Amino acid sequence: MSRPQVCSGLGADLILSMFKMSLLAHPAVSLSMFGVAAMLPFLGCDPGTSLEAAGGSVSALQGGSSNPSGGSPSVLGGAAGALTNPDCSDTATLNRTFTSAYDNTPIQVEGSTKTYYFQTNWWYQFNGDESVDLDGLRFRVNNPSNDSVGTVGTPKGYPSLFIGSYAGNQTAESNLPIKVSDITSVPTVFSTNSIPLGMTDYNAAYDVWFTDTSSPLGPSDYSPPPGGAYLMVWLFKPTNRQPRGSNRHADHTVEGVEGTWNVWVDPSSPPCISYVSSEPLDALSFDLNNFIKDSVTNGYGITDSMYLSIVFAGFEIWGGADGLTGSFCATVN
Numbered sequence: 001m002s003r004p005q006v007c008s009g010l011g012a013d014l015i016l017s018m019f020k021m022s023l024l025a026h027p028a029v030s031l032s033m034f035g036v037a038a039m040l041p042f043l044g045c046d047p048g049t050s051l052e053a054a055g056g057s058v059s060a061l062q063g064g065s066s067n068p069s070g071g072s073p074s075v076l077g078g079a080a081g082a083l084t085n086p087d088c089s090d091t092a093t094l095n096r097t098f099t100s101a102y103d104n105t106p107i108q109v110e111g112s113t114k115t116y117y118f119q120t121n122w123w124y125q126f127n128g129d130e131s132v133d134l135d136g137l138r139f140r141v142n143n144p145s146n147d148s149v150g151t152v153g154t155p156k157g158y159p160s161l162f163i164g165s166y167a168g169n170q171t172a173e174s175n176l177p178i179k180v181s182d183i184t185s186v187p188t189v190f191s192t193n194s195i196p197l198g199m200t201d202y203n204a205a206y207d208v209w210f211t212d213t214s215s216p217l218g219p220s221d222y223s224p225p226p227g228g229a230y231l232m233v234w235l236f237k238p239t240n241r242q243p244r245g246s247n248r249h250a251d252h253t254v255e256g257v258e259g260t261w262n263v264w265v266d267p268s269s270p271p272c273i274s275y276v277s278s279e280p281l282d283a284l285s286f287d288l289n290n291f292i293k294d295s296v297t298n299g300y301g302i303t304d305s306m307y308l309s310i311v312f313a314g315f316e317i318w319g320g321a322d323g324l325t326g327s328f329c330a331t332v333n
Contacts, residue, residue, distance in 0.1 A: 087187035088329040090114065092136035101126040101157075104169065107137065114173035116328075117166070121314075122157035125149055132159050138327035141315065148201065148319025153241075155202075160314025161328040164209070168219035175332040177214050177307040180296065186288035188330035190313045192235065193323070195282045199236050201319040204326065206233040207312040208288065210270075214307055223270065224309070229302050230272040233291060236280035237262075241318060243274045248300070251278055256290040263300065271301030288330070308332065 090109045101122040106115050118139060120132050131142045141159055149156055163174040192204045211217065212227030224230065234243065245266035252261050260278040273295045288311070295302040313328040315321060
């Protein structure tokens, strides 16, 4: 069982969603708040104040009940914003199609003992015709009926890839957990085709967990413990959705990262810090440690004594997103 948590606002929808999740024993929770800000022009994360926000976004994954069909998925369309990172070049060949709400699988990296994990994570709403095609470290979301949660703040789910230990699923050679002060770099890339699909009712986001000890999270640990924190990196803000909290620092520059970022901070326990690109991005190739160091330096809620524990990358989907494609790679040094 598992459920990656993303930062979001606390409201009636969130409370109800968390109650449902507790009944379903879901894993990692992703909290994001429903909003109505307009999407920024083409080119181109989230905690904060506003606890009275009406909507909440909670992403959870439950492991198990894996019934993927064998064989190769249909050919995945190319990601418009495809990027590479010379310091993170992992590749894999596993091909599977997943048709259940809580499917997951380990992925072996070619020529290495390193592994990733993939999870479908349709934890909140699954109408039966959603599926995900996996091709190595790349996946495509299929939602042919364009099923949606409507105005509810909670997303349908958070299909994602991750490294680290989560819900009893542990990846090999991740170098996690690692003390923040010992990190030298975290080269990573997340490429999507989000912009051509409109970016209206889903995001493309990293969900990064920190803990207060060097011990991996256990099978029943569905969020960082007290003393931990969340950090998110959103490639864009969806048209009608927004992160939890308030925009603490608009158009902020992060050393070593291109562009500017709106920083949303939620000081509750565990705190959540979200960096949202000021200009929508299809893809991002960067050093995640630059965001970690920026949060430490500015006192947003992450400290040098914490431990980087898990790195997720995927899509929170409130509706639509049929044909949405993402590819992910991350190396922790």
